[in-house]
Amino acid sequence: MGIDQFQPQERSISIVNARVEPSEKETGMKVKAKAAVLMDAVSGEVLFAQNAHKKLPPASVTKVMTMLLILEGCDSGKIRLSDTVTISERAASMGGSQMYMEPGEQHTVEELLKGVAMVSANDGCVALAEHLAGSVEMFVEQMNKRAAELGMKDSHFVNTNGLPVANHYTSAYDIAVMSRALIAFPETAQWFTKWQDTIKVGLPGKEKEFGLTNTNKLIKQYPGAIGIKTGFTQDAGYCLSGAAERDGTRLIGVILGCTTSNIRFAEIKRLLDYGFSNYESVKIAEKGQVQKALKIEKGTPSKVDVIMEDDAAILVKKGNKNRIKTKIEMDGYIKLPLKRGQKLGELVVLQDGKEKERFPIVARDSAKKASIKELYIQMMKKLIET
Structure with a gap:
């Protein structure tokens, strides 16, 4: 991309305030x-x-x-x-x-x-x-x-x-x-x-x-x-x-x-x-990487992939790479309509069971409330699959 061609985009710089500062x-x-x-x-x-x-x-x-x-x-x-x-x-x-x-x-x-x-x-x-x-x-x-x-x-x-x-x-x-x-x-x-x-x-x-x-x-x-x-x-x-x-x-x-x-x-x-x-940087996930499939009750589509909003990486002391684990925390009940890119939760990074960092996870696609016809089609598909 040329120097004069970059387009406006969201830049997220998290602020770390309550950290112990090693002296x-x-x-x-x-x-x-x-x-x-x-x-x-x-x-x-x-x-x-x-x-x-x-x-x-x-x-x-x-x-x-x-x-x-x-x-x-x-x-x-x-x-x-x-x-x-x-x-x-x-x-x-x-x-x-x-x-x-x-x-x-x-x-x-x-x-x-x-x-x-x-x-x-x-x-x-x-x-x-x-x-x-x-x-x-x-x-x-x-x-x-x-x-x-x-x-x-x-x-x-x-x-x-x-x-x-x-x-x-x-x-x-x-x-x-x-x-x-x-x-x-x-x-x-x-x-x-x-x-x-x-x-x-x-x-x-x-x-x-x-x-x-x-x-x-x-x-x-x-x-x-x-x-x-x-x-x-x-x-x-x-x-x-x-x-x-x-x-x-x-x-x-x-x-x-x-x-x-x-x-x-x-x-x-x-x-x-x-x-x-x-220290070394450990890549946790890539931007757009699917973290889970979210079922949308009475929605169309009936499932939406939950993806990383941005690349996720953390810094750890060398030798501690294998002590990192992750878990997904969803924000709660998802109301329709759902917008593409809407924040749905966070990927939580843990080291030795203690929280180290959080990264936003978002909807890959939009979803809306399904019509009666769409709900009927979804029900028929489930019956065929079973």
Whole structure:
């Protein structure tokens, strides 16, 4: 599927709040940072935490939320990746990391996203915010609203790019949550994992090639790295939200407040190494897989398959794979009419008899109340079969 062809679809990101967050005491690991988190990207389960909910300045890691809102805007159909964006005076005036764009020049949403993802373009963030929301202020309101929806209780955004400003903060845990939502968009992989690219910047007739070199060295240094975003200011220190995938296991590591760039990359590698060494992803069921056949009393059809709404997988400690069992719990009496895709219950995953996760199961097809003629036909079929 082309980058500009994806259609609006439902994206379900479950929020895990009431989980124990393993710390140095449980893992034997201490990270050289003000705060750190290691999270399973599939379930949201926290595998390691160090000052996970401490409110800290995130620098350019802020842009995870900016990119998330833009891609969700594309997903909903409000904007498109192919849209042309005119760079405003405000966007062009941004300092720090930028694409050095001039007021009045034009770029597509996709080009600006690439600039934000690869070179942390502050000017690109402002241009994208203005395109989606009409103004930076309205976009920032949307950032805080989305943070609340995702359960990010330790965050407050004041700008789109993380440039130093009062009362702009988040936490390692919250960054992991919004990073998990962002990489649910497969489109991000082509920007996060690309090391170098070029883009033309400048007004018509004065365009010049501008080189894009990814700020995230993790993608060159760590096998399986798939992103996500670096950040640095004097106040925030060296920060990183990094993700990697191996053998179907996808992890997100967040490091905040390191004293050097080398330390942040070294510590994120330690976090990810710990996760891949101790945990593995276990696939429970595939999207659309039939879990049971539901008999519909006085309905047509008389049976409807109950299927998985999405792929189901959980993370377990290595060696515990065989201790996983599942059971189906239905919601109760099913009223007609029944709509295709309607939630009917949940597939419950148990480890050693204790509940670990739940996944929605839905109706494959619609069903309605049968007419007298349809009930008669069903009755005759039963008589023939017996």
